[in-house]
Amino acid sequence: MAKTDNDLPSLDEPPEVDADTASRTLRRGLISLVLLVVLVTALLLAVPGLNGVADDVRDMRLGWIAFAVGLEILSCLGYVLAFLQVFDRAPLRFGARVALSELAFGSAVSLGGAGSIAVGAWLLVERGGEPTQVAQRSAVLFLLTSAINVITLFLAGLGLWIGVLPGPRNPLLSVVPAAVAAAAFVLFLLLPRFTDRLAQGRSHRRLRGALIQLATSIRLTERILLSADWRIVGAIAFLWCDIAVLAACFAAAGHAPSLVVIVLAYQIGYLSNVIPIPGGIGVLDGSLVGMFVLYGVPAAISAAATVVYHAIALWIPAMWGTVTFIILRRTRHQPLSLRPPRDVRRRIRRMRHSQD
Numbered sequence: 316m317a318k319t320d321n322d323l324p325s326l327d328e329p330p331e332v333d334a335d336t337a338s339r340t341l342r343r344g345l346i347s348l349v350l351l352v353v354l355v356t357a358l359l360l361a362v363p364g365l366n367g368v369a370d371d372v373r374d375m376r377l378g379w380i381a382f383a384v385g386l387e388i389l390s391c392l393g394y395v396l397a398f399l400q401v402f403d404r405a406p407l408r409f410g411a412r413v414a415l416s417e418l419a420f421g422s423a424v425s426l427g428g429a430g431s432i433a434v435g436a437w438l439l440v441e442r443g444g445e446p447t448q449v450a451q452r453s454a455v456l457f458l459l460t461s462a463i464n465v466i467t468l469f470l471a472g473l474g475l476w477i478g479v480l481p482g483p484r485n486p487l488l489s490v491v492p493a494a495v496a497a498a499a500f501v502l503f504l505l506l507p508r509f510t511d512r513l514a515q516g517r518s519h520r521r522l523r524g525a526l527i528q529l530a531t532s533i534r535l536t537e538r539i540l541l542s543a544d545w546r547i548v549g550a551i552a553f554l555w556c557d558i559a560v561l562a563a564c565f566a567a568a569g570h571a572p573s574l575v576v577i578v579l580a581y582q583i584g585y586l587s588n589v590i591p592i593p594g595g596i597g598v599l600d601g602s603l604v605g606m607f608v609l610y611g612v613p614a615a616i617s618a619a620a621t622v623v624y625h626a627i628a629l630w631i632p633a634m635w636g637t638v639t640f641i642i643l644r645r646t647r648h649q650p651l652s653l654r655p656p657r658d659v660r661r662r663i664r665r666m667r668h669s670q671d
Contacts, residue, residue, distance in 0.1 A: 371568055371619035379567030380623065383560045387631040390556035391418055394460075396549025400539065401456045402439070404653040412639040413438050419636025422629050432457050438643060442651055447528070454532040459539055462503065463550045464582065469496035471578040480575040483611060492579060507533050560627055561603075564620040572612045580606035600625055 398414035399405060405413070413435045421431030436453040440446050472493030474480035483489070507530035539547065558581050565571045580603060587602035600621050607617035654660065 368615055368618045368622070371615055372623060374569075375564075375567040375619070375623060376569075377567075379563050380627075383563035383567070383624070383627050384631065386556045386560045386563060387627050388635075390553055390560065390628075391415060391632050391635060393549045393552030393554075393556055394418060396546055397459060397553055398435070398456060398549075400544065400546035400549055401452050401459065403657055404655070405439070406651055406654060409442070409643075409651060412643050415632070415636040416640040416643060417636070418632035419634075419640055422633040422636070441647065451528055451532050451535070454529070455535045455539070458503070458532060458536040459550050460553060462500070462536060462540055463554050465496045465500050465503070467554060467578060468582045469493050469500065471575050471582070472496065475575050475579065481573045482576045482579075488579065488610060492583060503533065504537065506530070557628060561620065561624045564624040564627070565616070567623065568616050568620045570613065570616045570620075572607070572610065576607070576610045576612065580610055580612075596625070596629075 394417075395411045395414045398417075399407065399410045402410055402413075416438060417431040417435040419431075420434045424431075432453050436444075436449045439449045470493075471480070472489050472491070475482050476484060476486065476489035476493060478484065510526045510530040510533075558578055561581055562571065562574065562577050565577065584599065584603035584606040587598050590598050600618070603621045603625075604614065604617045607621070608614050655663070
């Protein structure tokens, strides 16, 4: 499940997507995943140096694997909640299906986080969403989930460096990731001021509009992050439950590194998702294993835990989201009714409680 990406969704209007093309792309992505999984499995069984990894996978405790599957389901539900927080007026069932469809495209197709969100934007516009508003909210969703990643990386790296959290205190593996995360977050907070100034000095209407939309999206994201809204749990659970899947896979293998090591290796390793490989098969696995080895975790155990984690993190959202995407295509002609704004919903609930 891709948690980070390097491209922001379009802030002008969502890209036009052909329904048949999207369906074929998802189908081909799933087929590619199957072929890549078969290839990786064959390598584990055939290459002498990797036989130990296959043995470690076979010896994993099934109870922990089942627990990891449950955590991945919770991660998907966390993303659904984050989606419904940003697209606050979307009908609950429809919004959940769009969110899960985004996860399917992010898992099975080499789109990354922003690309899969763009698919969701297309689905919303197809059902009557206003294109500019959908594009802006899609950017907010991307920025919100990315901000949780950055904050997590900063806290984990800083805690490791100052000795609050257990693990290697090598500055390159602790304070450097924390500093990069801090710089990215400060830039995120200051960017609206720069974009406002740039927009004032630009005569090109389209560019000026994009800069204004970017500043607005960042401010909306900042408002969500700082607001006392319990639904922020969704964006946090989307990331942290997925990290917990990886931790559960290590527990299943009989070797559990410290949580901060898992968090940092996960966060840094996922940067390899910028390489356009369906599901990140091979690339993400190698990146994660390499990071765990740098943090002092045995290579064989790291490879076994990573392979099982990646299988769970790919197939749960891919299959669940594919089912919801098929349902969305079959029900696309059914009318939708937007939910009232949140403050109106609150007033209605208060009135009902007072009447009771």
